[in-house]
Amino acid sequence: MFDNLKKKLGSFREDAEEAAEENVEDVEEGDLEEDDLETGDEDPSTNETTTSVDAAADPPSSRNEGAEGAPKTAVSSDRQDGSSDGDLETDRDERTDPGAGRAGVVSDDGPADDATGDEPDEDSGSTGFGRKAKSLVKGKFVIEAEDLEGPLHELEMALLSSDVEMGVAEEILDNIRDELIGETRTFTTSTGDVVENALRDAIYDVISVGQFDFDERIALEDKPVTIVFTGVNGVGKTTSIAKLSRYFEDRGYSTVVANGDTYRAGANEQIQEHADRLETKLIAHEQGGDPAAVLYDAVEYADANDVDIVLGDTAGRLHTDEGLMDQLEKIDRVVGPDMTLFVDEAVAGQDAVNRAREFDAAAEIDGTILTKADADSNGGAAISVAHVSGKPILFLGVGQGYDDLERFDPDEMVDRLLAEE
Numbered sequence: 001m002f003d004n005l006k007k008k009l010g011s012f013r014e015d016a017e018e019a020a021e022e023n024v025e026d027v028e029e030g031d032l033e034e035d036d037l038e039t040g041d042e043d044p045s046t047n048e049t050t051t052s053v054d055a056a057a058d059p060p061s062s063r064n065e066g067a068e069g070a071p072k073t074a075v076s077s078d079r080q081d082g083s084s085d086g087d088l089e090t091d092r093d094e095r096t097d098p099g100a101g102r103a104g105v106v107s108d109d110g111p112a113d114d115a116t117g118d119e120p121d122e123d124s125g126s127t128g129f130g131r132k133a134k135s136l137v138k139g140k141f142v143i144e145a146e147d148l149e150g151p152l153h154e155l156e157m158a159l160l161s162s163d164v165e166m167g168v169a170e171e172i173l174d175n176i177r178d179e180l181i182g183e184t185r186t187f188t189t190s191t192g193d194v195v196e197n198a199l200r201d202a203i204y205d206v207i208s209v210g211q212f213d214f215d216e217r218i219a220l221e222d223k224p225v226t227i228v229f230t231g232v233n234g235v236g237k238t239t240s241i242a243k244l245s246r247y248f249e250d251r252g253y254s255t256v257v258a259n260g261d262t263y264r265a266g267a268n269e270q271i272q273e274h275a276d277r278l279e280t281k282l283i284a285h286e287q288g289g290d291p292a293a294v295l296y297d298a299v300e301y302a303d304a305n306d307v308d309i310v311l312g313d314t315a316g317r318l319h320t321d322e323g324l325m326d327q328l329e330k331i332d333r334v335v336g337p338d339m340t341l342f343v344d345e346a347v348a349g350q351d352a353v354n355r356a357r358e359f360d361a362a363a364e365i366d367g368t369i370l371t372k373a374d375a376d377s378n379g380g381a382a383i384s385v386a387h388v389s390g391k392p393i394l395f396l397g398v399g400q401g402y403d404d405l406e407r408f409d410p411d412e413m414v415d416r417l418l419a420e421e
């Protein structure tokens with residue numbers, strides 16, 4: 001899965017690490033300015049962080065600098081879930097590389113990311129992270145813009161040729177620039193970790209857009225929960241519905257499937273096969289019937305039989321097909337689905353990215369299921385869909401079996417993309 005992209009990211013890592021290595025200076029403990037490592041300068045009342053001595057030379061940052069006077073910190077990810085960066089970073093690093101990486105990186109314009117979420121360092125300078133980092137520090141470097149020009153250009157070309165959407169590729173590059181260029185970085189493990197963490201954060205930022213806890217949301221909704229699936233023909237909608245039926249049944253929910261694809265000959269038979277295998281009820285009408293009526297009946301059935309979740313298939317359509325888009329609107333009016341999930345195939349690359357944007361504009365979606373990720377070596381859709389549509393990827397289809405469905409986890413995705421071969 002995503003092998004091409006993994007290779008290309010690996011090349012960037014090597015190139016950027018080389019650029020960092022060329023600028024490394026050894027640091028004797030005694031040479032370190034307190035400023036290099038200080039972490040206790042935050043004023044809790046203003047949440048201001050000490051600015052870098054090099055800050056004036058910093059290139060304008062599109063991400064870390066807000067309004068004039070706003071805090072500029074080394075923290076990069078704008079999390080979607082409201083939790084503090086510190087908590088998340090700590091979580092993430094513990095899972096991926098305990099004791100290495102981010103925790104060891106300190107820039108001179110503020111605290112290391114992990115430190116930002118920790119308890120306040122009351123006696124700054126004598127206790128806490130600054131002191132700890134000092135005793136571990138190995139070296140320091142500054143990467144200037146020109147050092148990274150070549151590697152970043154290569155990375156841009158690599159992302160674009162992997163079907164990453166142009167705006168998303170630019171965002172990733174901006175994120176990396178913000179993280180790596182122009183700041184003196186002291187480090188405790190290796191320059192490789194510094195580069196890897198910058199890349200990790202840059203990608204995480206774009207793929208984690210809009211993430212929410214899907215299971216929790218299902219648990220909290222009044223039952224029955226109605227989920228409608230939309231997308232173009234043949235991308236794996238029906239199969240994904242069958243997989244989600246299995247997913248929910250595995251978590252103790254009962255499901256009923258509604259075939260709102262009254263358009264395509266053979267659709268009833270196809271979905272009936274899945275329902276039989278999964279031993280779940282199918283509600284279907286004659287071909288040519290009203291899809292909204294099918295879904296309405298399925299919700300009635302669920303109400304009457306205490307079924308927890310209604311999974312509603314719809315006809316494959318293009319967002320430009322007005323008749324079919326009107327059907328979706330009617331479904332919205334008649335059954336008021338709790339969620340509309342857009343289904344597309346990872347292998348469609350840029351097309352899938354464009355369709356996600358367009359479907360969201362035409363019929364507000366809550367999230368995406370990206371199918372056939374198992375057959376996609378590029379990964380461009382997986383990287384781009386959330387950022388472009390503003391809605392999260394919720395699941396990846398990773399095969400044709402009912403269990404071949406993975407919750408999309410941005411952390412795991414980044415780990416996967418940056419895993420050493």
Ligand SMILES: Nc1nc2c(ncn2[C@@H]2O[C@H](COP(=O)(O)OP(=O)(O)OP(=O)(O)O)[C@@H](O)[C@H]2O)c(=O)[nH]1
Pocket residue numbers: 232233234235236237238239240261264267315316371372373374375396397398399400404
């Ligand atoms: N490898 C792989 N194949 C998949 C995956 N999901 C679906 N497929 C296959 O894709 C083909 C199309 O799937 P369907 O579920 O029929 O697609 P659909 O979108 O419902 O198609 P229409 O009903 O024609 O709109 C089938 O052969 C599925 O087995 C996946 O995650 N990985």
